[in-house]
Amino acid sequence: MLSIRRELVDAIVAHARKDHPDEACGVIAGPEGSDRPERFIPMLNAARSPTFYEFDSMDLLRLYKEMDENDEEPVVVYHSHTATEAYPSRTDVSLANEPGAHYVLVSTRDEDAYEFRSFRIVDGEVTEEEVQVIDGE
Amino acid sequence: MAVEVRIPTILRQYTGGAKTVEGAGDTLAALIDDLESRHPGLRDRLTENGSLRRFVNVYVNDEDVRFLGAEKTTLSDGDSVTVLPAVAGGAR
Numbered sequence: 001m002l003s004i005r006r007e008l009v010d011a012i013v014a015h016a017r018k019d020h021p022d023e024a025c026g027v028i029a030g031p032e033g034s035d036r037p038e039r040f041i042p043m044l045n046a047a048r049s050p051t052f053y054e055f056d057s058m059d060l061l062r063l064y065k066e067m068d069e070n071d072e073e074p075v076v077v078y079h080s081h082t083a084t085e086a087y088p089s090r091t092d093v094s095l096a097n098e099p100g101a102h103y104v105l106v107s108t109r110d111e112d113a114y115e116f117r118s119f120r121i122v123d124g125e126v127t128e129e130e131v132q133v134i135d136g137e
Numbered sequence: 138m139a140v141e142v143r144i145p146t147i148l149r150q151y152t153g154g155a156k157t158v159e160g161a162g163d164t165l166a167a168l169i170d171d172l173e174s175r176h177p178g179l180r181d182r183l184t185e186n187g188s189l190r191r192f193v194n195v196y197v198n199d200e201d202v203r204f205l206g207a208e209k210t211t212l213s214d215g216d217s218v219t220v221l222p223a224v225a226g227g228a229r
Contacts, residue, residue, distance in 0.1 A: 055224040060221055061196055079226060095223065100146065
């Protein structure tokens, strides 16, 4: 199960809407081993594509060094699908390299409503999980 | 000559859980061969037919080796090598 604060859900959705029709991507870092998403880090989609995303390689290095220095890990790795459902594609599965992360997918195909779903992707296997949104604080 | 190599979480299964390992080699390709001798399986995750895999990023002293010479990038004693899988995907 992914437990995530409302403001972080809103931030992911806002990023996805802003970059639509291109895919948006980013990370929410949290203290190592805590499973608590805390620090919202929107990333640039270096592919600038409606059907593909990739973190810029130098941004990626900076991000991982920063998390390392802060004893953080990528608790959530998110991206949007802009014309299809919020479910990992074959590409998403084959390129998923963080077995400890919650892979969050947002779909912006509908202007008035969004889909926000979370998955574990381990060794090519996708498991959807419940999302618990925490209000307040 | 020794080079420090930072290993990403997903590949620590080949290094007994170690975050950093030491290796040696005049080029990145030679370093990867050296690592393979002690951490079997690692080479195949980094390269395919001798070339770096498209979705694996390797940095030497914080520079992306794609802009240096890819697997032919030369290494010097004390260099720091970082391996990071790309974070990528998409509906395509």
